[in-house]
Amino acid sequence: MIKDPSCIFCKIVEGTIPSKKVYEDEDILAFHDINPWAPIHFLIIPKTHIPSMAQANLDDPEHVALLGKITALVPKLALQEGAAPYPEGGFRVMVNTGNHGGQEVHHLHFHVMAGPRPWMRG
Ligand code: AMP
Ligand code: ZN
Numbered sequence: 001m002i003k004d005p006s007c008i009f010c011k012i013v014e015g016t017i018p019s020k021k022v023y024e025d026e027d028i029l030a031f032h033d034i035n036p037w038a039p040i041h042f043l044i045i046p047k048t049h050i051p052s053m054a055q056a057n058l059d060d061p062e063h064v065a066l067l068g069k070i071t072a073l074v075p076k077l078a079l080q081e082g083a084a085p086y087p088e089g090g091f092r093v094m095v096n097t098g099n100h101g102g103q104e105v106h107h108l109h110f111h112v113m114a115g116p117r118p119w120m121r122g
Contacts, residue, residue: 002049009107013047023077027066030077030112037122038092039115040081044070050108053097074112083114090114092122 003010011017012031019031022042033041046066050056057063071093078091091114096103113119 001047004049004107007049007105007107009045009105009109010049013045022081023073028070028073030073033111036113036120038113038119040078040083040091041111041113042077042081044073044077044110044112046070046108051106052101052103052108053095055108070110074110078112078114081112081114084116 022030094111
């Protein structure tokens with residue numbers, strides 16, 4: 001497990017910064033976004049420090065498994081957190097990557113947003 005001592009999400013993983021947890025297993029953590037855009041807004045992150053989606057490596061079976069697991073967790077956690085079922089409800093998944101992608105925290109995270117509109121943004 002890679003850790004970056006200056007990374008806020010690594011500190012959330014180790015518990016030095018508190019979070020409102022949605023899900024946890026040995027590889028993955030999900031927690032509520034501190035500044036939600038939508039009635040339901042949480043983040044899913046790998047526990048290991050991967051700076052962004054730009055570092056996702058198709059030749060690394062651990063990356064492929066991790067990204068597959070995170071993606072497959074989205075519908076389960078969205079429903080768990082109160083999203084209405086597809087297609088009337090549903091959810092939005094967003095992975096901001098790099099400066100042009102609007103990324104502010106450089107530890108890979110999947111935003112999951114759901115709930116009745118209007119939303120604060122988007
Ligand atoms: P991004 O702009 O995609 O890098 O998104 C970073 C997200 O992390 C923003 O939506 C922030 O509100 C959220 N965030 C920053 N610090 C925390 C924290 N301590 N706990 C929960 N969410 C956070
Ligand atoms: Zn990190």
